[in-house]
Amino acid sequence: MNAVLHFIKEMHRVTGAALYRNLFGMVTSSFLESIGVLLLVPLLGLLGLVSLEVGGGYFAWAAELLQGFSPMTGLCIVLGIYAVTTIGHNLIQRHVTIRSVELQGQFARKLRLDAYRELLQANWPFFLRKRGSDLVNTLTIELSRVLGAINTFLQLVASVIFTVIQIAIAFWLSPSLTLFVLICGSILAFASRRFIRRAKQLGSQTSQHAQNYMAGITDQINGMKDIKSNTMELTRMEWLEELTRNMFREQVDYIKLRMNSQFVYKTSSTLLIAAFILVCFALFQTQGIQLLTITVIFARLWPRFTSIQANLESLSSMIPSCRAVLKFREECVEAAEKSLTGMTETRRLPIRHEIECRNLSFKYDKSDNQYNLKNIHLRIKAHSTTAIAGASGAGKSTLIDLIMGLMYPDEGHIVVDGEPISDRNLLAYRRSISYVPQDPFLFNASIRENMELIAPGATEQEIWEALEFASCAEFVRGLPQGLDTVIGDRGVRLSGGERQRLVLARAIIRKPSILVLDEATSALDAENERNIQEAIDRLKGSMTIIIVAHRLSTLRGADHVFVIGNGQITEQGGFEQLAANQGGYFGRSLQLQTSPHASSF
Numbered sequence: 165m166n167a168v169l170h171f172i173k174e175m176h177r178v179t180g181a182a183l184y185r186n187l188f189g190m191v192t193s194s195f196l197e198s199i200g201v202l203l204l205v206p207l208l209g210l211l212g213l214v215s216l217e218v219g220g221g222y223f224a225w226a227a228e229l230l231q232g233f234s235p236m237t238g239l240c241i242v243l244g245i246y247a248v249t250t251i252g253h254n255l256i257q258r259h260v261t262i263r264s265v266e267l268q269g270q271f272a273r274k275l276r277l278d279a280y281r282e283l284l285q286a287n288w289p290f291f292l293r294k295r296g297s298d299l300v301n302t303l304t305i306e307l308s309r310v311l312g313a314i315n316t317f318l319q320l321v322a323s324v325i326f327t328v329i330q331i332a333i334a335f336w337l338s339p340s341l342t343l344f345v346l347i348c349g350s351i352l353a354f355a356s357r358r359f360i361r362r363a364k365q366l367g368s369q370t371s372q373h374a375q376n377y378m379a380g381i382t383d384q385i386n387g388m389k390d391i392k393s394n395t396m397e398l399t400r401m402e403w404l405e406e407l408t409r410n411m412f413r414e415q416v417d418y419i420k421l422r423m424n425s426q427f428v429y430k431t432s433s434t435l436l437i438a439a440f441i442l443v444c445f446a447l448f449q450t451q452g453i454q455l456l457t458i459t460v461i462f463a464r465l466w467p468r469f470t471s472i473q474a475n476l477e478s479l480s481s482m483i484p485s486c487r488a489v490l491k492f493r494e495e496c497v498e499a500a501e502k503s504l505t506g507m508t509e510t511r512r513l514p515i516r517h518e519i520e521c522r523n524l525s526f527k528y529d530k531s532d533n534q535y536n537l538k539n540i541h542l543r544i545k546a547h548s549t550t551a552i553a554g555a556s557g558a559g560k561s562t563l564i565d566l567i568m569g570l571m572y573p574d575e576g577h578i579v580v581d582g583e584p585i586s587d588r589n590l591l592a593y594r595r596s597i598s599y600v601p602q603d604p605f606l607f608n609a610s611i612r613e614n615m616e617l618i619a620p621g622a623t624e625q626e627i628w629e630a631l632e633f634a635s636c637a638e639f640v641r642g643l644p645q646g647l648d649t650v651i652g653d654r655g656v657r658l659s660g661g662e663r664q665r666l667v668l669a670r671a672i673i674r675k676p677s678i679l680v681l682d683e684a685t686s687a688l689d690a691e692n693e694r695n696i697q698e699a700i701d702r703l704k705g706s707m708t709i710i711i712v713a714h715r716l717s718t719l720r721g722a723d724h725v726f727v728i729g730n731g732q733i734t735e736q737g738g739f740e741q742l743a744a745n746q747g748g749y750f751g752r753s754l755q756l757q758t759s760p761h762a763s764s765f
């Protein structure tokens with residue numbers, strides 16, 4: 165329940181006193197509604213169906229009040245009160261419902277914005293640890309369930325307040341009978357605790373199933389080509405059949421639980437009323453008016469108990485989602501990049517002299533003794549072109565991530581022009597970098613929008629220059645709507661090479677100080693690779709370029725090459741110098757790749 169209260173407190177911070185005013189409105193509306201039922205008795209008295217003279221309490225009071233009027237005037241008064249209270253109830257309910265949606269919508273928006281902001285501010289290692297589909301699940305399904313829990317909680321509070329008022333009215337009508345109903349209700353509530361416990365268990369299962377469903381479907385849609393080409397359709401269907409069977413079972417279990425608990429409450433109400441009326445009539449010769457009182461009290465009070473029980477079960481089933489969202493947010497905050505400047509940073513860190521990796525050591529698994537990078541010491545001169553080579557798994561991408569400030573080294577520092585990169589200048593440093601990865605990502609938007617996302621305010625001419633530069637102007641001109649052509653999800657309607665060239669154009673339009681190309685030409689054919697190579701050559705001297713490539717011949721234009729082996733620098737020097745050393749990894753690999761019998765590397 166603490167998790168739910170946490171969100172209620174947050175909601176209170178957003179809505180202020182409006183939340184309480186709305187709660188008060190809910191209670192008033194229910195109260196006015198119940199007056200309609202209380203008017204039933206004087207109405208029946210006026211119509212001569214029951215005698216108001218007997219019974220004492222409320223009935224005597226009503227009879228006394230109406231005594232001074234003619235039956236017609238009395239009827240008009242009662243009907244008038246009925247009309248005013250019912251219209252009042254409807255008006256308040258209308259206002260309260262609209263206001264509830266506004267308040268909850270306001271909070272939902274704030275919750276979504278906060279959760280996404282916290283996610284965006286989390287550091288890169290956080291994303292390496294998490295499954296993407298779990299994050300999607302938390303930000304969509306679990307978050308909606310949190311909003312559902314808040315709605316249920318507010319209904320529950322209104323219900324409890326209203327029930328207290330009902331109990332007070334019931335006491336006024338008949339204290340002994342109300343006490344009896346309360347004792348029966350408490351016994352039943354105590355006996356029904358297991359319904360609430362079970363609802364919570366089922367809620368945990370719902371969360372787990374939703375997470376598995378989202379993870380599985382996301383993975384499989386991303387890997388559809390693998391599934392189809394390796395004919396895995398049947399096994400995938402079997403997976404979904406099993407999962408949906410469990411989901412179905414759990415949904416039926418939940419509805420059975422709800423219905424069982426409602427059945428218990430409703431049946432016990434029927435049996436209690438029947439038994440009570442029988443006992444009253446047989447033993448105490450009770451009058452019709454008192455029997456009516458019993459029915460009115462049961463009719464008003466018992467449904468409140470039933471609805472409180474239903475709300476409690478529903479709330480319990482949503483508690484696991486509240487916990488999940490809370491945990492997600494705590495983890496995001498824990499992993500936040502503690503940059504003092506926040507997301508609004510617009511400064512860029514100019515690189516005037518050099519970037520230095522000063523004795524960097526890093527390991528992914530902090531509990532492990534083994535480092536993935538150990539004692540890396542290198543200098544990258546400003547405006548130079550630096551290549552990083554090495555076998556697969558040697559640590560090249562890890563080094564690039566450290567150089568870009570996406571991860572912090574466990575030991576050592578990244579130093580730019582003598583100043584270590586820290587929380588103070590991290591975002592400004594990152595704004596001066598453009599990165600082109602091996603698996604380029606494009607937004608599902610037009611080419612123009614993709615370019616403007618990274619360089620807001622870029623002119624048409626600047627966009628075309630960047631496209632020209634990355635050898636993609638020609639194919640963009642050939643698209644049906646040119647720059648305004650929408651490229652599909654992750655740019656799938658483009659070939660791998662076209663995507664990579666577009667991402668390069670996008671990187672260049674930002675006019676970065678540092679351009680990082682991580683296997684950026686791996687998807688290109690020989691001609692486009694040469695075009696890009698020439699484009700990169702043209703950039704030489706205007707910015708600091710860092711290239712990672714397996715195809716070593718593409719590093720020919722580099723001023724300096726570092727070779728990584730098992731997390732350490734094993735060779736460094738000019739391209740020709742390393743190529744000439746046949747005893748080293750670089751020379752040997754280059755020889756293998758360029759020999760006429762070279763297999764794909």
Ligand SMILES: Nc1ncnc2c1ncn2[C@@H]1O[C@H](COP(=O)(O)OP(=O)(O)OP(=O)(O)O)[C@@H](O)[C@H]1O
Binds near residue numbers: 292559560561
């Ligand atoms: N997220 C991660 N969690 C744990 N270990 C990782 C993670 N990413 C990489 N590693 C490990 O760190 C080492 C270096 O990986 P890295 O990706 O930097 O190598 P690489 O040289 O870029 O390889 P490739 O050329 O195949 O991309 C490898 O042993 C790898 O298994």
